[in-house]
Amino acid sequence: MAELVITGLxxxxxxxxxxxxxxxxxxxxxxxxxxxxxxxxxxxxxxxxAYAVAGHPKYMITSGSVMIDGVELTELSVDERAKAGLFxxxxxxxxxxxxxxxxxxxxxKTALDGEAPKVRTWPxxxxxxxETMELDPSFSxxxxxxxxxxxxxxxxxxxxxxxxxPKVAILDEIDSGLDIDAVRMVAEGINRYAAQxxxxxxxxxxxxxILRYTEPTHVHVFVDGHVxxxxxxxxxxxxxxxxxxxxxxxxxx
Amino acid sequence: MSTNDQKFNSHLHPVPSWELADHAEPTGREEVWRFxxxxxxRDLITTGGAVTLPVRVTAPTEVVVRxxxxxxxxxxxxxxxxxxxxxxxxxxxxxxxVVEVPRKxxxxxxxxxxxxxxxxxxxxxxLVSVGEQAVAKIILRHTGSGRIATKVELAAAQASRVDxxxxxxxxxxxxxxxxxxxxxxxxxQVRTIQATVGQGDVRLVERAEYDGPGGELxxxxxxxxxxxxxxxxRLFVDHVDPHTVSHVDYRGALxxxxxxxxxxxxxxxxxxxxxxxxxxxxRNLVLTEGCQADSVPNLExxxxxxxxxxxxxxxxxxxxxxxxxLRSRGVPEEQARRLIVEGFFLDIIGRIQVPEIxxxxxxxxxxxxxxxxxxARESLLSEES
Numbered sequence: 001m002a003e004l005v006i007t008g009l010x011x012x013x014x015x016x017x018x019x020x021x022x023x024x025x026x027x028x029x030x031x032x033x034x035x036x037x038x039x040x041x042x043x044x045x046x047x048x049x050a051y052a053v054a055g056h057p058k059y060m061i062t063s064g065s066v067m068i069d070g071v072e073l074t075e076l077s078v079d080e081r082a083k084a085g086l087f088x089x090x091x092x093x094x095x096x097x098x099x100x101x102x103x104x105x106x107x108x109k110t111a112l113d114g115e116a117p118k119v120r121t122w123p124x125x126x127x128x129x130x131e132t133m134e135l136d137p138s139f140s141x142x143x144x145x146x147x148x149x150x151x152x153x154x155x156x157x158x159x160x161x162x163x164x165x166p167k168v169a170i171l172d173e174i175d176s177g178l179d180i181d182a183v184r185m186v187a188e189g190i191n192r193y194a195a196q197x198x199x200x201x202x203x204x205x206x207x208x209x210i211l212r213y214t215e216p217t218h219v220h221v222f223v224d225g226h227v228x229x230x231x232x233x234x235x236x237x238x239x240x241x242x243x244x245x246x247x248x249x250x251x252x253x
Numbered sequence: 254m255s256t257n258d259q260k261f262n263s264h265l266h267p268v269p270s271w272e273l274a275d276h277a278e279p280t281g282r283e284e285v286w287r288f289x290x291x292x293x294x295r296d297l298i299t300t301g302g303a304v305t306l307p308v309r310v311t312a313p314t315e316v317v318v319r320x321x322x323x324x325x326x327x328x329x330x331x332x333x334x335x336x337x338x339x340x341x342x343x344x345x346x347x348x349x350x351v352v353e354v355p356r357k358x359x360x361x362x363x364x365x366x367x368x369x370x371x372x373x374x375x376x377x378x379x380l381v382s383v384g385e386q387a388v389a390k391i392i393l394r395h396t397g398s399g400r401i402a403t404k405v406e407l408a409a410a411q412a413s414r415v416d417x418x419x420x421x422x423x424x425x426x427x428x429x430x431x432x433x434x435x436x437x438x439x440x441x442q443v444r445t446i447q448a449t450v451g452q453g454d455v456r457l458v459e460r461a462e463y464d465g466p467g468g469e470l471x472x473x474x475x476x477x478x479x480x481x482x483x484x485x486x487r488l489f490v491d492h493v494d495p496h497t498v499s500h501v502d503y504r505g506a507l508x509x510x511x512x513x514x515x516x517x518x519x520x521x522x523x524x525x526x527x528x529x530x531x532x533x534x535x536r537n538l539v540l541t542e543g544c545q546a547d548s549v550p551n552l553e554x555x556x557x558x559x560x561x562x563x564x565x566x567x568x569x570x571x572x573x574x575x576x577x578x579l580r581s582r583g584v585p586e587e588q589a590r591r592l593i594v595e596g597f598f599l600d601i602i603g604r605i606q607v608p609e610i611x612x613x614x615x616x617x618x619x620x621x622x623x624x625x626x627x628x629a630r631e632s633l634l635s636e637e638s
Contacts, residue, residue: 054581057573082583094578098596103634108582164582
């Protein structure tokens with residue numbers, strides 16, 4: 001089972017003028033096997049949703065609940081949330097000098113599984129995940145994200161998704177800054193992950209492009225810190241033509 | 254001696270001179286001494302009677318190792334002392350050690366130079382030169398204890414490729430001050446790694462100059478500072494020649510009450526230094542409360558006709574974004590910190606490529622991290638690197 005249930009989520013961010021509310025009551029249920037796309041204009045708070053759910057210290061959850069398979073995430077630390085099955089592919093993956101990708105993922109895998117992966121097969125696991133994303137085997141020994149191009153970082157996030165295989169994956173603008181071939185490759189990675197059948201995907205994006213290569217079961221429009229419309233893939237097609245204007249006007253009035 | 258005349262230009266740097274009398278005893282109010290605990294370096298300043306610091310050289314057969322007298326050493330040297338400690342170190346009463354790598358020699362094994370303190374007040378003067386097109390790696394190890402003043406020079410001739418690894422690994426209670434000067438020949442590639450990882454107080458003035466266009470200098474540094482310890486690296490890179498490159502990257506970790514590090518990074522880009530590139534960075538990881546890291550990058554630019562010049566400096570606790578990233582993959586917080594700090598230093602240690610030295614630095618790193626609150630005790634990376 002892999003069910004992510006977000007209920008009445010309110011989130012503040014600290015500013016110079018005190019706390020500012022970014023998320024204003026988010027309700028969202030992603031059931032096992034579903035791919036949800038959240039689409040919204042810049043500044044709508046969709047990335048905040050991703051980071052708040054993952055437990056970034058910059059965001060304060062003031063009320064509401066986030067559960068994976070009945071486990072309340074908001075009471076857990078960042079790494080405990082990962083252990084509960086959550087994964088966040090970040091828009092800007094962070095560089096960690098001197099820590100090789102292989103060592104990092106082995107440390108993560110050990111923490112998630114409670115035992116170290118087998119020494120003999122581990123390099124093959126990494127090599128195969130890299131190969132699938134068309135990254136050179138040398139990335140295994142290179143420092144985490146250091147010196148990677150923008151596209152390599154995004155593909156690296158999918159490599160991690162593949163290797164760590166969480167219950168629920170949130171992908172924050174995984175398609176931004178990618179050329180069309182890379183978008184397709186990343187989308188295929190998401191499809192492979194989802195095809196296991198017992199996972200959940202929350203795909204956060206500004207553009208409809210990546211949705212051409214994935215099959216979202218649900219599409220949500222996110223404006224002003226909450227979901228304002230939900231539907232199927234047809235909703236993304238409507239956004240492709242009309243943009244967010246209609247929703248932004250409604251939010252302002 | 255036109256380059257020496259030019260040396261006088263920069264207001265941050267005292268007039269170099271071999272004469273002890275030209276260097277007044279510092280009081281601590283001078284710009285170049287204001288971060289230093291002058292009292293602790295007193296014995297190196299008041300310049301009492303001293304013994305010669307034993308210098309033991311282990312080198313491949315093609316390397317010439319000889320002794321010269323102080324007057325000959327002054328003739329061979331290129332960079333006069335810029336402070337009293339170095340001037341006194343160079344007033345070596347006995348023999349000065351000279352190490353010469355012949356031109357075109359390509360050394361496979363490193364040259365190891367041991368400077369070992371026996372607890373006394375001691376001084377040492379060392380001159381290393383690497384001939385044209387030669388390739389050499391030089392390991393300079395400072396061990397033992399004492400109050401030690403050193404003056405060290407490395408001259409890398411045209412098109413040579415040289416690594417200088419200097420490890421300050423003193424025992425408790427030691428005091429070490431001195432000057433290390435590097436000259437980068439035309440089209441030469443020089444890399445220096447300064448690792449101050451032992452105990453005691455250390456204050457090093459590190460100077461670099463070029464001898465012709467096209468020289469490349471990479472300076473890496475790492476230092477571990479513990480309670481009550483003072484570790485100071487004062488760098489000066491003097492870009493006179495065009496098309497020269499300097500990259501400086503020093504990293505420190507501090508812990509314990511009164512741990513104090515100082516990093517000064519001065520880069521002077523003279524009018525003649527066209528099309529040069531320079532970047533310097535200093536990062537300090539403050540592992541506990543009560544430490545102080547002073548970090549002062551400084552660029553003096555006399556021409557805008559350059560490829561690039563920049564610097565950065567940061568001092569603080571762990572980077573929140575790195576911690577969040579690692580933890581979001583399930584790595585527990587204490588292990589995430591351990592990964593970050595080990596990676597931070599192994600990144601430099603791994604470039605030395607001398608197993609024995611790398612092992613010692615990893616050991617020092619593990620020692621520095623052994624009982625830090627919030628940092629996992631078990632090493633996560635160093636075992637297999």
